Amino acid sequence: MSQSFYNESSNQTNLNQQHSLNHGGHEMMDMHETIGEIIAGMNQAIILRPHVKDPELLNILDRQYNFTLGMYNTIVESFTTGHDPSVPTGRYQMETGNDFKYGLNPGQPKKPMQNANEINDEAISGFLLGAQKGAAKCMTTAALETTNPVVRRVVADSIPNCIEMGYELSIYQNKHGYYQVPQYSQQDMQTMLNAFDTTSNPLH
Numbered sequence: 716m717s718q719s720f721y722n723e724s725s726n727q728t729n730l731n732q733q734h735s736l737n738h739g740g741h742e743m744m745d746m747h748e749t750i751g752e753i754i755a756g757m758n759q760a761i762i763l764r765p766h767v768k769d770p771e772l773l774n775i776l777d778r779q780y781n782f783t784l785g786m787y788n789t790i791v792e793s794f795t796t797g798h799d800p801s802v803p804t805g806r807y808q809m810e811t812g813n814d815f816k817y818g819l820n821p822g823q824p825k826k827p828m829q830n831a832n833e834i835n836d837e838a839i840s841g842f843l844l845g846a847q848k849g850a851a852k853c854m855t856t857a858a859l860e861t862t863n864p865v866v867r868r869v870v871a872d873s874i875p876n877c878i879e880m881g882y883e884l885s886i887y888q889n890k891h892g893y894y895q896v897p898q899y900s901q902q903d904m905q906t907m908l909n910a911f912d913t914t915s916n917p918l919h
Contacts, residue, residue: 737797737863745857746794749870752853753787756846763843769836774810775887776843779880782807786873793869800865804872809883816889817898837893840884847881 738746760780767773785805792800828834854874861867888894898904 738794738866739860739862741860742857742862742866745853745860746866746870749850749853749857750787750791750794752846752850753783753790756843756850757783757787759842759846763834763839766834767836767839769891772836772840772887775883776839778810779807779843779847779883782876782880786876790866790869790873793865794863797863797865800869804869805876807876807879809879809886811883811886813886815886815896817896819895819897820892822892837888837891840888840893844881844884844888847877847884851877851881 757780760776760783764773764776767776782805785802789800789802789804792802828838851874854870854877858867858871858874861870885894889896899907
């Protein structure tokens with residue numbers, strides 16, 4: 716091996732190490748929590764999958780798991796190397812509409828399960844929704860604390876995907892009556908909607 720080749724190889728190794736160590740302390744802790752949250756959500760989906768009864772929910776679970784798997788790999792690669800990931804952040808696409816049913820219908824009060832045999836699609840969809848909300852919160856905190864520009868961008872770009880997956884699950888829950896959406900009276904709604912106005916006074 717020539718001396719020049721050795722020096723080039725050594726310099727590249729040092730450069731890679733500099734990139735991979737380009738993280739602050741707060742970033743390291745928040746990224747570990749974020750990645751752990753993603754793993755927990757994926758593990759939860761694996762555990763819950765055999766108990767899903769509704770084919771629609773099963774389809775949502777599978778699509779969201781497969782997308783999250785790619786998102787996880789992209790985040791881990793960028794975090795570990797400090798470089799742009801080989802697979803960029805994707806964009807999750809829902810396969811459902813955006814229609815919500817508003818209003819409350821009386822029903823039985825909810826209470827904790829007494830045994831594991833009570834698991835049902837309502838509970839499963841709630842667990843999946845909670846996992847997406849948890850991941851979105853962790854990613855938001857991590858992105859605000861991240862000093863590495865690549866990791867910050869990858870994590871920040873992943874947040875809308877968690878929001879979209881959570882939204883898809885909330886639509887599913889609303890459609891089946893698991894998640895009801897109350898509203899104020901029409902008069903109160905109009906009052907609140909008209910509580911703000913735009914302005915055109917920029918700083919010079």
